[in-house]
Amino acid sequence: MQAATASDRSPDAEPAPFALVARVGNALRLASVDRIACRQGLAAGMTLADARARCPTLVTHPADPPADARELDRLLEAMRHFTPMVALDAPDGLILDISGCTHLFGGAQALARQARAMAGYASRPGFGTNAMAARALARHGRADGDIHALPVVALDLDDGALAALRRAGLRSIGDLARRPMGMIAARFGEQAVTRLRQILGEAPSPIAPRRPSAPIRAEARFPEPIARTEDVMDVIEDLLGQAARQMEARKLGGRRFVIRLLRSDGARQGLAIETGQPVRDPAAVLRLLRERIDTMADPLDPGFGFDAVLLAVPRVEPLVERQQAMEGEEARAGEESIVALIDRLGIRLGPDKVRRLQPRDRHIPESAQAFIPATQAKAHPWPATSHHAPRPLLLFDPPQPVAVIAGVPDGPPQRFRWRDQLHEVRLAEGPERIAAEWWRRRDGHQPGGAGRTRDYYRIEDKDGRRYWMFRHGLFGEESDIGWYLHGLFA
Amino acid sequence: MAGRVPIYGTGPSGRQAPATQASFRALERGHLHEIHAAAPDRAAALAFALSHGASQAVSQGMGAQAGAIFALRATxxxxxxxxxxxDGLALLGIDPGRLTLVETGSEVEMLRAGLEAARCPGVSMVLMESEGRFADYDLTASRRLVLAAEASGVTILLLRGDAEQRSSGAQTRWSIRSAPSVPLEADAPGLPAVEAELLRCRSGPAGGRWLLSWDAEHGCFRDRDAGERDGQPSVPGAVVPFSRLRTDAGSDSQRQVA
Incomplete structure (x- = not known):
């Protein structure tokens, strides 16, 4: 028995009708609608203008087919809970071969109920003795599940053939099934016969289930428990070697390695490490594991000894064996050693403690850069800095408030007090005006809604130290104008 | 303010070919150097440290990718x-992508991570920032760093903010202060300028003092007084990069500290 599920994307809790819209040709059309919208007479394919005229409260969102496909992939993996044979029925369906699986869940209906609850979306199930019948019932069928009552649309033929069928007065599969097959093939094409026979179960309709890739794991069980940490590490190294051979055959490298140590008294201990690059070299992984063991709050406690050691590599990524190059070998070895170093430091100190600078396309100086964990950072060329005034080497985070005496309200500071010390300004340049990013604020386009403008000055004091200082706000527009020190120049 | 021994000369002189003087060897590669600075002078000290470490990596043909800089600090x-x-780093000619910032919980962890980075052959420079006493940095710790630097050729720079001098195995010890810059037009602050004082050098005369200002054309710090000296006849051996003055001082390091 087969069950097919056609799902649409409807957040059930939403009381307002909801639809996804996509641009088709020059018009915005509804790509899919939820149950409430459906009840109000909206349907996929309708133009957005028509839909709005019928239903002014319609909430819309742009359709994102790649995200839908990813979500469907996730659902497919989740459906493996019910059966190993799950096939994709793009763009919005899944076909489950539940032969022999139903009794585990209390019958086909109960299985469908659980599967739909797990999927979490509104969905239509259909049951059939073969995949095509189930699919047709899910997409076009009525509750009674009668194949013969299905409309001819369920054959999924092209528009011309469908129109011809309707003109001939053939409205349902049952009508068609009563006619001789030869006549159907002659008038409506070979495909109509094939589909019809598939739905009726006279021709096979195989599905192409997606096979789960075998997980990469290795295990060792001992006749006698072992207790010494060094012995355990030797075993782990051996297991890593086995896993490396499995991964090498499939051109994979591990990003996450999990070790489970089963103690003879039943207690279990786990160790997990993650790497920044896919690796399969046992020595490299072992080094990271030792690092992890060293930093653990309570070290490995063997108790009466370990009975078994299990290794799993839950996260893998493609890793192709690289050819030994003649040139640049040293540089590449250096790069690899840096990646390994970042992994080690990340494991010991926490991944967010090892960071890199990345540029961001923003105007406000402190937002123009971001600190990204080094394992996630990508190599970006730094944007040219010549189009604006020099920036300091160090930025204060947060900017330091200072008391300033300026000659004229709009002018550069003459002296300022910072950390209980008076600084006389010798040289000053500015202002470099950096306006607030009004387009990021909700009321940014309204007067006064954008936030404060900053006037930056480069100044040098009598001691020869150079500072970056800004006045927060404009005279005449804001009342309490503050001065802040934002950076130190070399 | 000019030093007794110039550390950088613009013209060819003496035995030294011009090529060896293209870079400023105040912070020699593969050694440990200490840089003392007051807290407000930190930017100047960092600029001094980074510009020298960076220019060396490029001058040795390592390329931008291989010249990784690890900057460590105890949060x-x-x-x-x-x-x-x-942007500030880019102005000093350092691609910010080369920099990896490591924050550690304690200074011991910082020393340990720095040592590990120093042993990594792909790294060109390890920069550790500390403030205050830094009790964990003793002779043993510094000697470990020296050995790691010598083995891998990584330059280790230790920035000590607001700190007392302490005996260590470092090759050189500098004191860096911001110096008044040469004003640009309309009384604008000029290019970076630092005053560098050599407090200790393991294999040469200490006590020199230099006023270095940023040379935007070549992207490095230059001795401001070197240009004035160009007209004078140069004394052979006097205008020699620091590293050339090295004597074999490996064995008497214990005696020479502080």
């Missing part, structure tokens, strides 16, 4: 909360 010890600015 809790920071009195002035500062961040590196990528």
């Amino acid at each position: 809790r010890r920071q009195r002035l909360p500062t961040l590196f600015s990528g």
